[in-house]
Amino acid sequence: MTAVPTPSRTYDLSFARWVRENVEGGDKLNMCMQCGMCSGSCPNGQEMDNGPRKLFMMVRAGLKDEVLSSSTLWECTSCYRCYVRCPRGIPVTTIVQHLAALAAKEGYAPKNKVENYFFSKAFWWSAESFGKTDERLVTMKYFFSFGFGEGIRKALDNLKIALGMIKAGRMHIGLPHTIKNKSQLKAMIAKAKELEQKG
Numbered sequence: 001m002t003a004v005p006t007p008s009r010t011y012d013l014s015f016a017r018w019v020r021e022n023v024e025g026g027d028k029l030n031m032c033m034q035c036g037m038c039s040g041s042c043p044n045g046q047e048m049d050n051g052p053r054k055l056f057m058m059v060r061a062g063l064k065d066e067v068l069s070s071s072t073l074w075e076c077t078s079c080y081r082c083y084v085r086c087p088r089g090i091p092v093t094t095i096v097q098h099l100a101a102l103a104a105k106e107g108y109a110p111k112n113k114v115e116n117y118f119f120s121k122a123f124w125w126s127a128e129s130f131g132k133t134d135e136r137l138v139t140m141k142y143f144f145s146f147g148f149g150e151g152i153r154k155a156l157d158n159l160k161i162a163l164g165m166i167k168a169g170r171m172h173i174g175l176p177h178t179i180k181n182k183s184q185l186k187a188m189i190a191k192a193k194e195l196e197q198k199g
């Protein structure tokens, strides 16, 4: 993936091109006819500063900072109403959610939203790697997502709780539990990703 460009002027298409090439579903954005069905159908639209229709126009206009800091990215609940209603078959939810992930990576997300992003990444990593969520590894991965020093600090802050859980038999020590046939799980996830890409 190339770095996110910084458009030099309004209507600089470099950001739109970048979105098309790097955001899931972004290649379909140029089919948006600005009908507003997505924003009009959104049950959480009143909490968003822009809504998906306007957000997509802002992508076209090269408004990178405004797009990546838009509350639309964080208020989307992934209900998929916009996705199923878009007359052009644009995967609105996928685009909004992937833009949110990129915004978090680029440091645009509000702090509490980054926490959600880091936690969901850690959770998914464990589920995909072991077929189960190992609370110890999920927690450690989440803590160290904030950087090494912050990871140590968070781990020490929670050490007493962890030791208490081990003592009470609520947290096992040793290798993580895994499912029996991880290759089947990996094949299912790969297929799901393939289907999602096709939209």
Ligand code: SF4
Pocket: 031, 032, 033, 034, 035, 036, 037, 038, 039, 052, 053, 056, 085, 086, 087, 088, 089, 090, 092
């Ligand atoms: S419903 Fe589809 S075509 Fe209409 S504004 Fe939204 S994304 Fe664009």
Ligand code: SF4
Pocket: 038, 041, 042, 043, 044, 045, 052, 075, 076, 077, 078, 079, 080, 081, 082, 083, 092, 093, 096
């Ligand atoms: S998926 Fe997100 S943007 Fe689309 S209608 Fe639902 S909340 Fe609104």
